[in-house]
Amino acid sequence: MSVSTVSAGPSAPMSREDKKVIFASSLGTAFEWYDFFIYGSLATYIAAHFFSSLSETASFLATLLAWAAGFIVRPFGALVFGRVGDLVGRKYTFLVTITLMGASTFLVGLLPSYAWCEQNLGVGAIAPTILIGLRIVQGLALGGEYGGAATYVAEHAPTGKRGLYTGWIQATATGGLLLSLIIILLIRQYMSDAAFSDWGWRIPFWISIILLLISVWIRMQLAESPSFVKMKEEGATSKAPLSEAFLKWSNLKIGLIALFGMVAGEAVVWYSGQFYALLYLTKTLRVDLTTASLLLGVALAISLPLYVFFGWLSDKIGRKWIMLLGFLLAAVFYQPIFKAITHYANPALEAALSKSAVSVIADPADCSVQFDPIGTAKFTSSCDVAKNFLASSSVSYTNEVAAPGTPASVKIGNTVIPSYVATGLDAATAKAKKAEFTTALYKALKDHEYPVAEKQAPVKDASGAVVKNPDGTDKTATTYAMAPADPSAINKPMLVVMLIVLIVLVTLVYGPMAAALVELYPTRIRYTGMSLPYHIGNGWFGGLVPFVIFAMVAASGDLYYGLWYPIVVAAVTFVIGMLFVPETKDRDLDNIPS
Numbered sequence: 312m313s314v315s316t317v318s319a320g321p322s323a324p325m326s327r328e329d330k331k332v333i334f335a336s337s338l339g340t341a342f343e344w345y346d347f348f349i350y351g352s353l354a355t356y357i358a359a360h361f362f363s364s365l366s367e368t369a370s371f372l373a374t375l376l377a378w379a380a381g382f383i384v385r386p387f388g389a390l391v392f393g394r395v396g397d398l399v400g401r402k403y404t405f406l407v408t409i410t411l412m413g414a415s416t417f418l419v420g421l422l423p424s425y426a427w428c429e430q431n432l433g434v435g436a437i438a439p440t441i442l443i444g445l446r447i448v449q450g451l452a453l454g455g456e457y458g459g460a461a462t463y464v465a466e467h468a469p470t471g472k473r474g475l476y477t478g479w480i481q482a483t484a485t486g487g488l489l490l491s492l493i494i495i496l497l498i499r500q501y502m503s504d505a506a507f508s509d510w511g512w513r514i515p516f517w518i519s520i521i522l523l524l525i526s527v528w529i530r531m532q533l534a535e536s537p538s539f540v541k542m543k544e545e546g547a548t549s550k551a552p553l554s555e556a557f558l559k560w561s562n563l564k565i566g567l568i569a570l571f572g573m574v575a576g577e578a579v580v581w582y583s584g585q586f587y588a589l590l591y592l593t594k595t596l597r598v599d600l601t602t603a604s605l606l607l608g609v610a611l612a613i614s615l616p617l618y619v620f621f622g623w624l625s626d627k628i629g630r631k632w633i634m635l636l637g638f639l640l641a642a643v644f645y646q647p648i649f650k651a652i653t654h655y656a657n658p659a660l661e662a663a664l665s666k667s668a669v670s671v672i673a674d675p676a677d678c679s680v681q682f683d684p685i686g687t688a689k690f691t692s693s694c695d696v697a698k699n700f701l702a703s704s705s706v707s708y709t710n711e712v713a714a715p716g717t718p719a720s721v722k723i724g725n726t727v728i729p730s731y732v733a734t735g736l737d738a739a740t741a742k743a744k745k746a747e748f749t750t751a752l753y754k755a756l757k758d759h760e761y762p763v764a765e766k767q768a769p770v771k772d773a774s775g776a777v778v779k780n781p782d783g784t785d786k787t788a789t790t791y792a793m794a795p796a797d798p799s800a801i802n803k804p805m806l807v808v809m810l811i812v813l814i815v816l817v818t819l820v821y822g823p824m825a826a827a828l829v830e831l832y833p834t835r836i837r838y839t840g841m842s843l844p845y846h847i848g849n850g851w852f853g854g855l856v857p858f859v860i861f862a863m864v865a866a867s868g869d870l871y872y873g874l875w876y877p878i879v880v881a882a883v884t885f886v887i888g889m890l891f892v893p894e895t896k897d898r899d900l901d902n903i904p905s
Contacts, residue, residue, distance in 0.1 A: 315725025319785055320667075325620050330618075331532070332463070332464060332467045333464055333476055333479045333480075334529075334583065335465050335529045335530055335532065336460045336463055336479075336480060336530075337460075337464075337479045337480055337482070337483045337486075340518075341483040341484075341486040341487045341490060342409070342487065342490075342522040342523070342525070342526045344356050344483055344484045344486070344487025344488065345487040345488075345490045345494075345519070345522060348487055348488045348491045348586070349416070349491040349494075349495070349515045349516060349519075349799040350378055350381075350419065350449075351378055351445070351590075351736065351857070352488075352491050352492060352495055352515075352589070352604075353495070353515070353585055354371070354375065354378065354761070355371070355374075355593065355594065355838060356507075356508060356512040357374050357377075357442075357512075357870050358370040358371045358373070358374040359508070360425065360426075360438075360512075361374070361377075361424060361426040361439045361442050362374055362425065362439060363424070363425045363426055364425060364429075364435060366690060366699045366703070367515075367699070367703040369699065370797045371489065371594065371689055371703075372858060372861055372862060372865070373439070375798050375857045375858040375861060376858050377439065377442055377443050377446055378446065378854075378857070378858075379854050379855050379857075379858050380443050380446045380450065381446040381447060381450030381453070381854070382448055382450060382849065382850040382853065382854020382855065383450065383850060383851060383854065383855075384447050384450040384454065384850070385450045385451070385453055385454035385846035385847075385849065385850030385854070386449055386454060386492075386509070386843055386846045386847045386850055386851070387453035387454060388408075388450060388452060388453065388454020388455045389450060389454040389455060389458060389839075389842035389843045389846040389847075390454075390645055390839070390842075390843060391451065391454070391455065392405075392407070392408055392451075392452075392454060392455020392456075392458075392838075392842070393455065393458055393460070393838045393839035393840075393842040393843065394839055395407075397456070399497075400850065404455060404459050404838070405455065405456055405459035405460060405463070405530065406527065406530050406531070407452075407455070408453070408455040408456040408459065409452070409454045409456065409523065409527060409530065410523065410527060411448055411449075411451070411452035412448075412449055412453060412456070413519050413520060413522065413523025413526070413527075414520075414521075415445045415446075415448040416445075416449060416450070416516055416519040417448050417516060417517060417519050417520045417523070418445055419442065419445050419446075419516045420513040420514070420515075420516025420517045420519075421513075421516075422438060422441055422442055422445075423438055424438055425439060431610060432441075432863070433705060437718065445891050453846075454842065454846045454850070455842070457480075457842065457845060457846070458509050458838050458839075458841050458842030458845065458846075459814050459838060460480050460483075461477055461480050461740075461825040461828065461829055461841070462478070462829055462837050462838050462841065463476050463530075464476050464480050464825075465477050465825065465826060465829040465830075465900065466829075466834070466837075466900060470899075471624065471626055472626060473826040473829065473830070473900075474621075474622040474623060474624070474625035474626040474630065474823055474826040474896065474898075475619065475622050475626055475726055476622075476824075476826075477622055477825035477826045477828075477829065478618050478621065478622020478623060478822050478825075479617035479618075479619055479622075480825050481618040481619075481622060481821050481822050481824060481825055482615055482616075482618035482619060484581070484821075485585065485614070485615055485618065485814070485817070486615065488585060488586070488611065489608055489611045489612060489615070491515065492604045492607060492608045492611075493608060494515050494518060495600075495604060496601060496604050496605065496608070497664050498511055498514050498515065499511070499600075499601055505905065519735050535848055542730070551761055558842070562832070562836065564772070564841060565832065566840060566843060566844045567844075568831075568891045568892055569828060569841070569844040569845075569892075570844035570848050570887035571845055571883070571884065572884060572887040572890075572891050572892040573634060573824065573827065573828070573844075573848075573884065573888055573889045573892060574824070574828075574844050574845050574847070574848030574849065574852075575848045575852040575880055575883075575884050576634075576637075576638040576641075576820060576880055576881045576883070576884025576885065576888070577634070577637075577638075577820040577821055577824055577848065577849075577853075577884075578848045578849040578852045578854075578856075578857055578880075579641075579852055579876065579877035579880045579881055580637060580638065580641045580816055580817055580820050580821075580852055580877065580881055581817050581820070581821055581853055582849075582853040582854065582857065582877075583641075583645065583813075583851070583856050583858040583860075583874070583877040583886075584641070584813035584814055584817045585607070585611070585813070585814060585817060586809060586856070586857060587856055587857050587860060588607065588652070589603055589604070589607050590857055590861075591649065592606070592607070592652070592656055594705075594861075595705045595864075595870060596652070596653060596656040596657040596660065596705065596796055597657060597660075597705065597794070597795045597796045598656050598657070598795070598796045598801065599795060599796075599798075600744050602798070602801065602803075606803060606806050606807055606810060607810055609807050609810075610807050610810035610811045610813075611813055611814060613811055613815040614803065614811055614815060614817075614818060617814075617815060617818035617822065618818050618821060618822045619822070620818075620822070621633055621818050621822030621823055622822045622823055622825075622826065623818060624822075624823075625644075625822065625823035625824075625826060625827075625896060626896060628790040629887065629894045629896050630823035630824075630826060630827040630830075630894065630895060630896055631827070631893075631894050631895075632760050633819055633822070633823050634819065634820045634823055634824065634827070634884055634888065635888050635889055636819055637816050637817075637818075637819030637820035638881045638884050638885035639882075639885050640819070640822060641816045641820075641878070641881045642878050642879075642881040642882040642885065643770075644812075644816075645877060645881075646871060646874055648809055648872065648886045649812060649871060649874060651805075651809050652810075652871070653810050655801070655802040655805040655806045655809065656796055656801055656802075656806055656855070657796040657797075657800075657801075658764070658800055659762040659794075659796075659797060659800065660761070660762055660796070662760065663756075663759065663760050663761040663762065664706075664707050664870070666759070667723060667724055667756075667759035667760065667761065667840075668709070668711045668723075668724070669701065669707065669708040669709070669721065669722065669723050669868075670708055670710070670711050670721070670722045671694065671697050671698055671701065671708050671709075671710055671711065671719060671720075671721055671722075671868065672711040672712075672713045672717075672719060672720050672721075672722060672727075673693065673694035673696070673697065673710070673711075673712075673713050673717075673720075673730075673804060674712070674713050674714065674715050674716060674717055674719070675710075675712060675721035676696075676715065677692045677693060677694040677718075677719060677720075678692070678694035678695060678698065678866075679692070679694075679695055691733035691734045692719075692730055692731060692732060693718040693719035693720075693729075693730035693732050694719040694730070696719070696730050696731060696733055696748070697719045697720070697721050697730040698865060698866075698868070699722065699865075699867065700721075700748075700749060700752060701868065702864065702865040702868075704756070704793045705793065705870065706756065706761065707868055707869055707870050708721075708868035709868055710867070710868060711773055718730060718731070718732070718733055721752060721755075721759075723752075723755040723756060723759055724755075724758075724759050726755045726758070726759075727754060728748065728751045728752055730748060730841060731744045731748055733745070746815050749791070750791060753765075753791030753792075754791070756772075761793075762791070762793065762794040762797075763791055763792070763793060763794060764791070764794035764795075765789055765790065765791050766787060766789070766790055767787040767788070768787060768788060768789075768790045769785045769786065769787055769790050770785075770786040770787060776887065804897070824896075825890070826896070827895055828841040828844075828845060829841060829900070830895035830896070830903070831893075831895060831896045832903065833903040834900065834901060852880055856876065859873065859876050860873030860874065860876060860877075861873065863875070863876065864867065
């Protein structure tokens with residue numbers, strides 16, 4: 312297969328081969344991001360099936376931590392596949408990465424649940440353990456994907472159009488998230504909620520095998536990067552790209568500047584503005600998944616062209632200051648934007664939070680951070696029981712220190728409800744204690760105008776059979792739960808506006824990012840050099856965003872406290888980027904000194 316050639320002048324039109332390169336790289340990368348994001352989009356269902364032994368808050372945090380496992384290993388994938396890409400070539404390396412990604416995603420859809428493993432194998436923890444293993448394979452594969460796609464497209468781009476060309480690659484991450492939302496919505500249209508919760512959530516994972524076959528076929532049609540071919544013909548390939556990229560100070564310094572002056576901030580802005588926004592709507596504000604996905608999907612579709620626009624604009628005025636503007640705006644406006652989302656999505660909850668103070672009175676030694684990645688820990692202290700209920704109910708609270716050894720209690724207005732210790736109790740006693748505690752809390756919350764729903768539910772005995780009254784009718788009892796957001800009170804147009812604002816910030820920092828990273832490194836170590844800081848930033852700083860935010864909220868009791876994590880990281884990145892990041896838009900990719 313012949314190697315593509317590109318025009319050198321900035322005014323050269325986009326050739327048919329250029330379009331093919333961009334389309335194939337972008338489409339394949341979008342499919343790969345789809346594979347990665349369906350896990351996050353279905354986090355609530357995964358928590359119910361793989362971490363069912365934990366409390367609601369702990370299971371959701373464990374699910375997010377398992378999701379984060381894929382991000383944590385991404386830098387190692389960048390090291391492995393970046394080295395292969397600089398030694399063997401760009402094309403074949405990201406053929407391998409997309410195959411690994413698609414296969415592991417498909418297998419997630421086949422995994423048995425925690426309950427099935429517990430019942431049939433006697434060890435329920437097998438299910439979440441295998442799940443985390445597959446997430447790790449996904450993370451390793453994605454660690455090698457982005458650097459290859461960005462490098463490949465940039466090395467095909469004409470002079471003066473690298474931002475425009477790589478802007479399409481930047482749009483693929485959001486495109487993959489949008490694709491995952493669309494497929495989930497389509498499936499839910501044709502399934503009942505019960506069927507989707509039971510097994511229908513697996514279908515998006517199964518669909519990945521179709522996307523995998525399409526992606527591999529498309530990428531097989533591509534030629535190798537012209538810059539890599541030229542370097543190989545000249546015998547200039549690096550013999551040890553890892554040591555050259557990270558043990559040589561001049562190149563290591565570039566990586567540190569890229570990480571702390573560009574990528575760390577981009578990562579927290581990306582995951583906060585899109586992925587955490589969806590979790591916040593559904594998990595915290597209790598907007599139903601279909602409505603939240605539609606709102607986010609509309610905002611994503613409207614904002615998607617801005618990745619290409621800001622890539623194009625960075626070719627004209629430079630990459631650096633466009634990205635810095637995004638970091639600064641995110642640091643300033645995140646708190647008011649998310650408070651506005653609360654106002655427009657669940658005004659009843661917002662009103663209750665502002666009117667009725669809730670506090671947990673506990674000995675700090677009695678409280679712990681509630682997460683466990685394999686579902687073996689139990690959080691049963693009186694403080695943990697109280698905080699778990701409030702955090703899972705989206706109730707903000709303050710922490711008051713009690714005397715050492717004092718059991719925790721929850722204070723709502725002037726009402727005080729004592730908590731209980733959930734260890735050493737038989738099943739019947741534990742169930743009765745929990746019912747007594749939660750019922751008292753729900754009643755107190757409802758008395759203080761929190762949106763609490765009550766309904767009559769059948770009473771069941773230990774075997775699960777419905778208990779009958781003497782007259783033969785079903786015996787019922789009043790049950791309580793936090794009410795979902797009132798659909799008639801959701802201001803959908805304003806929510807779309809708020810989500811668009813968040814995504815515009817993402818496009819500012821992410822649109823020029825690929826071109827800027829590629830332009831920092833010489834061809835011989837480009838794949839390796841740019842991949843590691845990108846995946847440390849996105850894997851560690853960005854991938855942990857949902858988990859860190861929810862953990863900070865659960866510990867502090869403040870729904871907005873966790874936002875300080877992305878705010879601080881964005882602000883620090885702004886300062887470091889302003890001082891140390893160079894402008895790179897006019898660099899010649901084939902003549903960057905090593």
